[in-house]
Amino acid sequence: MQRSRLTRRSRARKRVRRLSKARYIFAALMTAVVSLHAVNAISQESADDVKIWLDRMNLAVEQLNYRGTYVHVVDGNAETLDIAHRYADGSVHERISSSSGAGPEISRTADGVRSVFPEKRLGMIEAPEGSSIPVASSLNYTNELARYYQMTTFPKGRTADRDTQVVSIRARDEFRYGYLLWLDTESALPVKMQVRDEAGNVIESILFTELEVLESIPDFAVAPLVSAEGFTWKGPVEAELDAPSNEIWGATRLPNGFGLAESRLSLLAGSKYPVQHLVYTDGLATVSVFIAHPLSDADMPEGFSRFGSTNAYSLKIDGRLATAMGDVPRLTVQRIATSLDAR
Numbered sequence: 001m002q003r004s005r006l007t008r009r010s011r012a013r014k015r016v017r018r019l020s021k022a023r024y025i026f027a028a029l030m031t032a033v034v035s036l037h038a039v040n041a042i043s044q045e046s047a048d049d050v051k052i053w054l055d056r057m058n059l060a061v062e063q064l065n066y067r068g069t070y071v072h073v074v075d076g077n078a079e080t081l082d083i084a085h086r087y088a089d090g091s092v093h094e095r096i097s098s099s100s101g102a103g104p105e106i107s108r109t110a111d112g113v114r115s116v117f118p119e120k121r122l123g124m125i126e127a128p129e130g131s132s133i134p135v136a137s138s139l140n141y142t143n144e145l146a147r148y149y150q151m152t153t154f155p156k157g158r159t160a161d162r163d164t165q166v167v168s169i170r171a172r173d174e175f176r177y178g179y180l181l182w183l184d185t186e187s188a189l190p191v192k193m194q195v196r197d198e199a200g201n202v203i204e205s206i207l208f209t210e211l212e213v214l215e216s217i218p219d220f221a222v223a224p225l226v227s228a229e230g231f232t233w234k235g236p237v238e239a240e241l242d243a244p245s246n247e248i249w250g251a252t253r254l255p256n257g258f259g260l261a262e263s264r265l266s267l268l269a270g271s272k273y274p275v276q277h278l279v280y281t282d283g284l285a286t287v288s289v290f291i292a293h294p295l296s297d298a299d300m301p302e303g304f305s306r307f308g309s310t311n312a313y314s315l316k317i318d319g320r321l322a323t324a325m326g327d328v329p330r331l332t333v334q335r336i337a338t339s340l341d342a343r
Contacts, residue, residue, distance in 0.1 A: 050151040051141035053167050056188035057181070058140065063087045064187060067221060068211035069099060074204050074308035079103065086217035093222040107224045116226045123228045125235035139169060139179065145283050148172050148257045160191045160208055169284075174198045175255035175332045176285050177309060187213045195309040198329050204309040249276055249291050249322075253339035255332055257282040280336060287326035287336055293319070304330055313337045 067084040080099040085092070094108040107114040115124045141151055154166040159182040169179040178200070182192035191211060195204040250260065262279040278289040305312045312325035313333040317340060324337035 049153050050167060053153065053165055053183055053188065054139050054141050057183055057190060060188040061085075061190070062092060064189065065214045065217045066187075066189060066212060067214065067217065068208050070206050070208040070211075072204075072206045080209075084217055084221040086222050088216075093217075095222045095224065097225060105224060105226050107222070114224060116224070116228045116231065118226055121231045123231045123233045125233065139181070139284060142283060144257075148176060148282055149178075149284065156185060160211070162186075162191055162211075164191060171198065173256070174329060175258075175335075176282065176328060177203075184211070189213070195327070197309075198331075249278065249289075249340055249342050251278070251280065251289065251336045251339045252341050253335060254280060255282075255335060258285075258287070258336075261286075285326065285328050285332075287324055287328055287333060289322065289324045289336060289340065291317075291340070292321045292323075304334070306330075318342065 065086050065088075067082075069080060069082050072079050072081055081096055081103075082099050083094070083096045085094045091110045092108060095105070097103070097105040102119070104118070105116045113126045115126070117123070145151070148171065150168075150170045150172060152168050152170075154168065156163060156165050158164060163185040164182040165185055167181045167183060169181075171178045177198070178196040180194045180196065181190050183189065184191050189211065190206075191208045193206050194202045197203050248263075250263075258280045259282075260278065261281045262277070264277050265274045266277050274293070276289075276291040276293075278291075280287045280289070302315045303313070305314070309327045310325060311328060311330045311333050312323055313330070314321060314323040315337055316322075322337055322340050324333040324340075326333060
């Protein structure tokens with residue numbers, strides 16, 4: 001197979017990203033026009049440069065054929081993963097697996113995401129999502145986002161033996177994370193990425209040690225390797241859901257820039273009770289809120305929990321367990337969770 005360059009460019013797909021699990025930071029796009037000078041933002045020339053690179057990256061991670069190996073570091077623990085990504089006839093097929101063969105395997109198609117955990121003999125089927133590469137998650141430049149993030153580019157350099165362009169996305173307040181991306185200048189694929197907390201500390205990162213852009217990817221490279229025969233499977237539950245009367249929940253004290261993107265009732269895998277699911281976003285960062293009913297003593301305890309860049313805050317409200325979670329600082333999920341109220 002031969003490497004190929006990106007031979008065409010199309011408009012980057014704009015969408016609201018459902019966040020049923022907190023490892024995603026995909027978000028709804030804001031399109032309001034706001035003067036960059038009024039918010040003391042970067043120059044228009046630099047803003048245009050950031051937008052061009054982020055648009056190229058979003059297109060590349062979905063519509064290029066590539067395979068590689070990357071190291072994902074979370075909480076100081078490193079895991080080496082192999083990825084094969086194919087885009088053909090408008091459809092994505094992707095497989096991510098542990099290089100050691102001991103970890104989970106994730107296969108993504110237009111029909112859904114298949115996650116297999118061999119050690120637990122457990123499989124899960126979920127709704128299809130966007131790119132599975134951590135951190136590279138529809139990071140788009142809009143004028144509205146310039147109110148809350150400072151986005152700029154740095155001089156080109158070399159990373160992972162490739163010519164790269166560094167894009168910086170720095171939060172302007174304590175309610176959001178910042179990001180650094182090293183993009184391959186030829187393909188615009190991210191070869192290195194970091195999530196940085198409000199103090200500037202790196203809390204999650206990935207680094208590609210091998211990366212190839214190819215003309216095509218064969219079927220076997222994206223097909224599941226683990227048979228999962230005899231495994232326990234969990235998946236979306238289909239049921240008739242009726243919203244309880246007078247129980248439409250919402251957050252009353254959101255950080256500036258966040259708004260409600262989605263509100264729905266759903267059944268989580270393994271549960272027989274409906275859960276209200278709210279999604280709040282500033283256009284880049286996303287927080288999911290789950291309000292479970294009824295509450296039992298076996299439910300999750302109150303307080304904070306964290307995995308990598310994902311923070312969660314749970315508390316009991318009127319006999320229900322409410323949990324806010326997302327790739328945002330602790331302060332953000334706590335503020336949203338503690339301001340929930342039934343209206």
